Amino acid sequence: xxxxxxxxxxxxxxxxxxxxxxxxxxxxxxxxxxxxxxxxxxxxxxxxxxxxxxxxxxxxxxxxxxxxxxxxxxxxxxxxxxxxxxxxxxxxxxxxxxxxxxx
Numbered sequence: 001x002x003x004x005x006x007x008x009x010x011x012x013x014x015x016x017x018x019x020x021x022x023x024x025x026x027x028x029x030x031x032x033x034x035x036x037x038x039x040x041x042x043x044x045x046x047x048x049x050x051x052x053x054x055x056x057x058x059x060x061x062x063x064x065x066x067x068x069x070x071x072x073x074x075x076x077x078x079x080x081x082x083x084x085x086x087x088x089x090x091x092x093x094x095x096x097x098x099x100x101x102x103x
Contacts (some may be wrong), residue, residue: 001079001080001083002079002083003079004078004079004082004083005068005078005079005082010078013065013068013069013072013078014072016065016069017068017069017072017073020034020069021073024037030073031070031073031074034066034069034070034073035070037066038063038066038067038070041059041062041063041066042063044056044059045059045060045063
């Protein structure tokens with residue numbers, strides 16, 4: 001299976017996750033905090049994008065980090081999960097296109 005993330009990215013994400021667990025996991029459930037942050041970032045991305053604020057792209061990057069943190073939290077392989085998702089999305093989109101053409 002090919003790597004979706006470089007070794008550099010994986011190292012940086014592990015560092016971020018370690019710091020996040022230290023800060024956000026203190027006195028509460030780290031996964032719950034990450035999920036709350038995912039919600040907040042998704043809402044902020046929509047608001048920024050809707051208003052034409054290009055900063056939405058940086059917030060997308062933050063959301064990506066949070067999502068990778070969730071995978072690290074559950075000890076899931078980011079490369080393995082992404083490999084599954086690439087195929088799933090391609091299959092779903094092809095099916096939607098086929099269904100639309102048949103309608």
